[in-house]
Structures are given as C-alpha cells and as structure tokens.
Amino acid sequence: MKKVFRFSSVIISLGLSLSGSQFFAQEKKIQIDKTTVKQVIQSIDTIIQRNYVYPDKAILIMKFLNEQYKKGKYKDLTDPHEFSGKLTKDIRSIQDDKHLRIEYDPRLEKDIIRFNSPDSDKNKITEADIAKEKLLNFYFKKLEILPSNIGYMEFTNFALPSEEAEKIIHSAMQFLSNTDALIIDLRNNRGGNGESNNILGYFFSTRTKTGRSFNRIKNIWTDHFVENNDKTKDLQMKMPVYLLTGKKTFSAAEGFAYILQTLRNAKVIGNPTRGGAHLTRSFSLSNGFVAFIPYLCSENEKTKTDWEGTGVIPDLQSDSPLISAQIEILNNKFAAAGDQEKPKIQWLIRYHQSQISNIKIDIARLDQYTGRFAEFEITKQNNQLHFRDVNQPDKTTFPMIPISQTLFQVGGDYQLEFINQSGNQFQAVNVSWSDGWTEKINRNP
Numbered sequence: 001m002k003k004v005f006r007f008s009s010v011i012i013s014l015g016l017s018l019s020g021s022q023f024f025a026q027e028k029k030i031q032i033d034k035t036t037v038k039q040v041i042q043s044i045d046t047i048i049q050r051n052y053v054y055p056d057k058a059i060l061i062m063k064f065l066n067e068q069y070k071k072g073k074y075k076d077l078t079d080p081h082e083f084s085g086k087l088t089k090d091i092r093s094i095q096d097d098k099h100l101r102i103e104y105d106p107r108l109e110k111d112i113i114r115f116n117s118p119d120s121d122k123n124k125i126t127e128a129d130i131a132k133e134k135l136l137n138f139y140f141k142k143l144e145i146l147p148s149n150i151g152y153m154e155f156t157n158f159a160l161p162s163e164e165a166e167k168i169i170h171s172a173m174q175f176l177s178n179t180d181a182l183i184i185d186l187r188n189n190r191g192g193n194g195e196s197n198n199i200l201g202y203f204f205s206t207r208t209k210t211g212r213s214f215n216r217i218k219n220i221w222t223d224h225f226v227e228n229n230d231k232t233k234d235l236q237m238k239m240p241v242y243l244l245t246g247k248k249t250f251s252a253a254e255g256f257a258y259i260l261q262t263l264r265n266a267k268v269i270g271n272p273t274r275g276g277a278h279l280t281r282s283f284s285l286s287n288g289f290v291a292f293i294p295y296l297c298s299e300n301e302k303t304k305t306d307w308e309g310t311g312v313i314p315d316l317q318s319d320s321p322l323i324s325a326q327i328e329i330l331n332n333k334f335a336a337a338g339d340q341e342k343p344k345i346q347w348l349i350r351y352h353q354s355q356i357s358n359i360k361i362d363i364a365r366l367d368q369y370t371g372r373f374a375e376f377e378i379t380k381q382n383n384q385l386h387f388r389d390v391n392q393p394d395k396t397t398f399p400m401i402p403i404s405q406t407l408f409q410v411g412g413d414y415q416l417e418f419i420n421q422s423g424n425q426f427q428a429v430n431v432s433w434s435d436g437w438t439e440k441i442n443r444n445p
Contacts, residue, residue, distance in 0.1 A: 031078045036287045041069050043285040044087070044102065053216045053278050053297045057095045064094050080104035084289060096309060099251075099280040099294045106288035113284055130162050138165040139192070142185075143175050147348055150329055151179030151239070152322075158192035158199070158252045165197050170231050173202050177235060181329045183322065185244045187270060191251025200256065201232035203241065203264050210259050211301040213279075224298075226259075241266035242329065244321040245312055249273040255298070257312045262302045267328065268314045270321035277308035320356045327352045343436035347415060351434075354409035359402040361385070369418055372444040373429050376416075387414070 045062045052058040068074065068090055077083040087102040133139070139157035146152050153176060159165040176182055200210075208226045215222065243257045243266050254273045260266035278294030285291050298306045318324035327349055334345045366380045375391045378400075386397035387410045400408040406418045406426075414433065418426035425443070432438045 030080055032080050032083060032287065033078070034075060037074050037077065037083065038069075039287060040083075040087075040102075040285050040289050041065060041074075043289070044291060047283045047285065047291055048293060051217055051281070051283070051293045051295045052100070053214070053294050054095070055216070061091050061094045065090060080288060097278070097294060098274055098276045099278055099292060101292050102285070103290050103292070104288055105290050108282065109284045109286075109288055109290050112282055112290065116284075129160055130164055133159050133162075134164055138168045139189075140168055140172055143172055145176075145179060146183075146326065148330060148333060148345060149178075149180045150326060151176035151182040152185065153182065154185035154188075156188045157190065158194050158256075159197060160193050161197055166231070169197055169199055170235065173235055173237060177237065179239060180333065181240045181242065182237060183242045183244060183325050183329075185322070186249045186253045186257055187244050187246035187321070188248055189250075189253035190248060191253050191276075194252030194255050198227060198229060198232060200226045200259060201228050202235060202237045203260060203266075204228070205236050205238075208263065209301050210263060211299050213296050213298040216295045217281075240329070240332070242325040243268045243270075244325060245270040245273050245314060246321070247271055247274060249312070251276045254307050254312050258300065258307050261312065261315070262300055267316065267325075268312060269316045269318055269325045269328065270314050271317060271319070272313055273307065273311035275307055275309045275311035277306040323352050323355050340436070343432070343438065344434065347432055347434050347436065350403050350407065350415055351409060351412070354401045354403050357401055357403055357409075359404060361402050361405065368421070368425050371425065373441045374444065376429070376431070376441065378416075387416070 044065065048061060049055070049058045052061075065087070074083065074086065077086060081104050084102045084104045088100075091097075091100055091102070136157075138155075138159040140153075140155045142152065142154040144152040153172060155172075204226045205228075207228060210224050210226055212221050212223045214220070241260060241264065243260060245254075245257055245268055249257065249270075250273065254275070254277065257266075257268055257273065261268050277298060279296035280292050280294045283291045283293055297308065300306060314321075316324060316328065330345050330349045330352070334342060334349065337345055363383045366383070366385060369385055370378050370380055372378075372390075375389055377388045377390050379386050379388070379397065381397065385400040385408065387400050387408075388395065388397045398411050400410055400416065402408055403415075408416045408418075410416060412434075414431055417430040417432070418428075419430060419440075420427040428440055428442045430438055430440050
C-alpha cells in the first residue's frame, strides 16, 4: 500500500498537556532574535519563488516582505508565533490565498526534514494511519433515507486510500442507491486526500476527463480523469445529486463539489465555499518555522478555471440548505407525480416551507381564525395561534406556524388552511394529513 504524507493538513499543538501557568511559562522561554528573522525571510524568498504556483505573485510577495524587513517592521518581534502570524498576514495582503501561510511548529519541521531524508519511505501508508481513520468511520457521519425516498449523506473529510475506506464508501453508496435523489452534505467537510478511494467514480458511468493541473515543482501539465473500477461500474448513482456547501467547505471538498456541479449537473445549495483550490506542500524554513506553499493549480475541463479565491458558487444560496434542497427535490417530484402522489408531496413541501417560514400574521386579525371546528380548537396565546384536538386526553396546545396568511403547520401531524371568510371570521378549514388525506371542516355553530 502507498503511504501519503499530508503535512499541509497536520496541526500539532504544543504543550496541550500542561496546565495554563505551565504552558505560558514555557511559551515565554521561546524567543527569536534578529538573525532568525533574517534567515526565515531568506528561506521564504527561496522556497516561495521556486514553488508557488503563481511565479508572478511570488515575486510581488517577496518584494513586499523584503521591503517590510528593510523598514524594520519585524525587528521587534521576538515571539515566533506572532512573527509567523505577521508574515502570513503580510503575504495575504498581496495574495489572498487561504492555503498560503507561515507557521511556527518545530515538531512539524522535524517531520518534514525526516520525510525528505534519503532513507525516508515516502510511499507507505502505515496501519496506524488507517486505524486512526477507522475509528472515525473514515469520516462518514450520517446516512439517512429522508421522506419521499430522498437520500442523505454526510462525510467530513476525504480519507487516505485504503481497502477499508473503500468498503465503507461502497456500503454507503449501496445503502443510498435506490433513492430518487441524493443530498450530499459537505458543509463541515474541510478536504483531505481528494485523489483517494475514487468516490467520484460512482457518479460517472464512463471514464470522464475532469480537466488538467499544472505542477510548479515539476513544471508539467497533467490530465485528470474520473475512472471506473469493478465496484463503481456495478453501482452507479444515476439519481439527481444535490450538494450542500458552506463557509467551512474547503480544498478537496470544494474540488468534489466543483466537478459534480460542472460535469455532472449536480445542484449546489448553501453558501459559497472558502476558495482553496490549490494543492499544498509544507516546507522547512529552519529554526522551527514551516511554510505551506500551494504548488499545483487545476483547470476544469468545462470552465477552464477553478474555484481559487471565489469558492464554489451555489446554484441556490440558502442559510437552510438541507431544507431548501428537499423543497427543490420535492417540487421536481411534484411536477412529475401522478394525482395520487401529488397531495403527499405537496404536504411535505409545505411542511419544509414551515421550517423556514418568516410569515407574520397581523395580531389584530388573530380573532378571525379562532374558534371550534369539530374537535379542533383554535385559540390565541401570547399573540400566536394555537391548536388542540379536544378528543385527545392531553390538553397541551401546539403553536401554529404560518406558511401563508391562511395556511398553517401544526407540529408534524396537521396542516390547516382557513377558507370561506365571512365577516370577521373564517367559516371553515381544510385539514390535511401527511398521507395525502384532506377533509373540509366547518366552524361549529
């Protein structure tokens, strides 16, 4: 098996086992001098100009950092974390690249040096790597069949390539393979190993070119394809796909969404992603400092660009993307449904609309709705309509959530539509249940 080192995603916290006073006491001992500052600036200059994916931007970045250094902007910085933070801020003032940063991390620097040593086994995935991810179920958090046969999947990272990860992925796809539409939740997915385990293969029936990438270190362009293997060929996810994104969606998760959006006609719903498209490597800068340098950029086969800086832009922006996705799917199903299924689908659409409704009913009009309609009693409490079935032993009332000025949701059981207004009151209600049954009930005399 291959070993993939991902130093760009490694975060090592120093001194976490120490108490607060011990931690700060240890931190105070770490100081850098002017010689270290100069050496780090020189190392950044060499590394960023050799490796950064945009050579012209690398020149501008280093011109600015060297100017800042000559002006003495860094001479009073003795705390290594403060210095690295200042460097990152200055770099991003010239090039707003969320992957591009400087950190003070002596342990990580040692790992990088060891990884780059001649006797390092760079191509080995250890059993310990797989065991750690196995404890996290290879980042698959939730699989569910939502009402109206809508599939839902949430995973929060892209696992390292392994047979164990592929088994989990395949099982997830099998579980959801008979749904009418699939929602993939990437809102908490921050990336990982985007080339691993061929998840995309389940969504493309043939070998499909996704674009190409430029590697600044090797100075070469490489074409990229979604490949099919025995597992993906036998299990194709042909249903409509909806992707939920947000501000935390980053890196490989963005690439996954971007490919499905542009080449598979998947619909992205939510908020724009963070905008980190470039593959990143970490480099030793000496003295405990590490640079994270994006060295590879991609070019989508259809758009001829990527999502760097802009993020993946949703087709439908929403702060409640899971609900919005279900409404979108149900509207499409309603248009194609037969007469028997339409009432059930319409009920679900209205239910989801009630979850994000901001409809307000004029307080002065509340008395128009109140009264008894057979066993259903409508009252007003604290300037809101409440519902109770008087035949039920429990006298608890339920708030009525307005979907429109005349249509209300009551819990997960009823929808009430007020009709036949006469004078200052509605004279009847249409009561709908989730199974599609609707009944007109007149106001009691």
